[in-house]
Amino acid sequence: MNHIVLLALLAATACYAVPRLSRPRIYGNAIPYRDLDTSNEATQKKIVLMHNFFRSRVQPPASDMLAMSWHEGAAEDAQRWAESCQLLLHDNTTGRWTQDFGTCGQNIFVANVQVPWFFAAKVWFLEKDNFTYGKNVNNPDVVGHYTQMVWYSTHRVGCGFHYCGPDVAKVPYYSYVCNYCPIGNHPERFDRPYTKGKPCSACPGQCKFKKLCTNTCPHADTWINCRELNETWHDWLCGNEQNEGHQACKATCYCEGAIR
Numbered sequence: 001m002n003h004i005v006l007l008a009l010l011a012a013t014a015c016y017a018v019p020r021l022s023r024p025r026i027y028g029n030a031i032p033y034r035d036l037d038t039s040n041e042a043t044q045k046k047i048v049l050m051h052n053f054f055r056s057r058v059q060p061p062a063s064d065m066l067a068m069s070w071h072e073g074a075a076e077d078a079q080r081w082a083e084s085c086q087l088l089l090h091d092n093t094t095g096r097w098t099q100d101f102g103t104c105g106q107n108i109f110v111a112n113v114q115v116p117w118f119f120a121a122k123v124w125f126l127e128k129d130n131f132t133y134g135k136n137v138n139n140p141d142v143v144g145h146y147t148q149m150v151w152y153s154t155h156r157v158g159c160g161f162h163y164c165g166p167d168v169a170k171v172p173y174y175s176y177v178c179n180y181c182p183i184g185n186h187p188e189r190f191d192r193p194y195t196k197g198k199p200c201s202a203c204p205g206q207c208k209f210k211k212l213c214t215n216t217c218p219h220a221d222t223w224i225n226c227r228e229l230n231e232t233w234h235d236w237l238c239g240n241e242q243n244e245g246h247q248a249c250k251a252t253c254y255c256e257g258a259i260r
């Protein structure tokens with residue numbers, strides 16, 4: 001476990017050695033807890049802002065990148081998982097389940113010193129240096145944090161922070177966890193986490209910061225073939241609110257015109 005924590009920090013340090021990026025300061029225990037506590041509304045706003053900052057700066061540019069907002073349910077799940085002190089092990093699909101989006105994605109960062117949330121988010125984003133857009137050469141274990149962070153249809157985020165002390169860890173560490181809804185990193189388009197093109201060209205008139213779309217859907221399909229089913233059997237699926245499929249395909253049935 002000692003090696004894993006150190007590797008997480010070394011990876012962060014190595015990434016920040018890139019000339020065009022400034023290396024963040026390591027803060028030790030000097031950061032006020034309120035600045036890390038995700039129940040603090042100001043911290044929530046900062047986390048959302050930094051995610052939108054990074055999502056607006058992908059290369060090549062994205063035509064359909066949605067703007068993010070905070071999700072309280074995802075944050076509660078992320079906080080619970082951070083407090084479980086499982087190091088870099090991810091929560092199971094049930095533990096990341098939300099009523100409106102089903103299972104959400106998850107990124108984890110650990111460090112044996114306190115660092116700002118921006119540091120953790122930037123470490124995830126800097127996996128871009130090992131990512132090649134549109135090429136079937138990308139390893140999810142190497143770039144999966146980045147692709148989830150910039151997945152085009154993911155538009156809700158909730159995070160948790162916890163100190164895992166000597167009572168639960170041989171080497172104490174700080175755990176940073178973010179859950180992302182709807183989940184990204186779908187295998188069929190993992191190498192294309194968004195559609196490249198002129199920013200906001202997929203959402204005319206519904207653009208924020210000149211680069212992020214705002215035509216979101218408050219639901220997610222929990223069946224992978226909802227669109228195909230609706231095209232073939234609309235009356236059975238979206239035309240029948242009592243059908244099980246209607247509940248599983250809310251995004252298809254209710255969010256025409258939204259990016260999803």
